[in-house]
Amino acid sequence: MTAQIHVFRCLSDNIGALVHDPSTGMCAAIDAPEEAPILAALAETGWELSEILVTHRHADHVQAIGPLKARLGCRVVAPAKARDQIPGADVFVREGDTVYVGGLQAHVWDTPGHCADHVSYWFAADRALFCGDTLFTLGCGRLLEGSYADLWHSLQRLAALPEEARVYSGHDYTLANARFALAADPENEALKRRAAEAEAADKDGRFLIPSTIGEEKATNPFLRAGEQALAKSVGMEGAPPLAVFQALREWKNRF
Structure with missing residues (x-):
């Protein structure tokens, strides 16, 4: 089965996304802009958050990591170049790495420009x-x-x-x-x-x-x-x- 993806608004103009593997039940949030909309999206879909995949260190993408991790115990994957700037990260990734959400596979690409640590x-x-x-x-x-x-x-x-x-x-x-x-x-x-x-x-x-x-x-x-x-x-x-x-x-x- 392929990934199930749910997108929704966070903050004033951020977009939140959940990526769910139906075969294993594992689910990743892409970034963590705001806790309440992410929890609402989880409740709407019935999915359980297992991971947060961080694209970059800016506050509007990481500020809900702490509350979500404390509440749900999810694993946090973050860019290695932002190792000292993303509290709560468990795994650090860089160009060429692979991340798994259950049976789903994501390739990590360095995409700098907006900021140096962006993946x-x-x-x-x-x-x-x-x-x-x-x-x-x-x-x-x-x-x-x-x-x-x-x-x-x-x-x-x-x-x-x-x-x-x-x-x-x-x-x-x-x-x-x-x-x-x-x-x-x-x-x-x-x-x-x-x-x-x-x-x-x-x-x-x-x-x-x-x-x-x-x-x-x-x-x-x-x-x-x-x-x-x-x-x-x-x-x-x-x-x-x-x-x-x-x-x-x-x-x-x-x-």
Whole structure:
């Protein structure tokens, strides 16, 4: 049986996710933004939390680790690069490691750029990517540590996944991302449809998470920095994709 995945809101705009292995009953939370919504999601699904898989050290992704671990005794898996900054972590992982949630297998990928310790979890058999604050629906994380080359490399690595791979990001910034994407790529018909879908979803109390790699490659300006339309939008025709990406991200910072 394949993974069962349940997504829900935490805090003001974080996205919580539970990954459940029906064959063993093991269940992981991706990050721990807020205790109450995670407990509510567990109650709704009937699943029992056995693990927390941490993508990075920022407070809005780890602040509920202590309460959840004290209440439920779950194991906490965290990036080795944040060893001293994630209290309560039991296991530390890095590029190339494998994490198991029961019979489900996740590959650990270093995806720096938003911060130096950021990792993503790729459940290859289930075509499910949990990428924290690296890649968002129609957007990407803000560069806080490292270089634009680091973040661009991380995004390009994720973009090379199969087009049907589902992208579970750590925040719902979709409407704001759509407004910027339309400013940067105004003639993109697929983007126009995606933005309208996001508006409709928001009115219905839904959100467009997960997305897919295919959808992001067609509509996300930060994955399209190699396209002439995006280079033109920042006045950098003929520039290498990395330079266009940097200009787009800096524009988004001011948008």
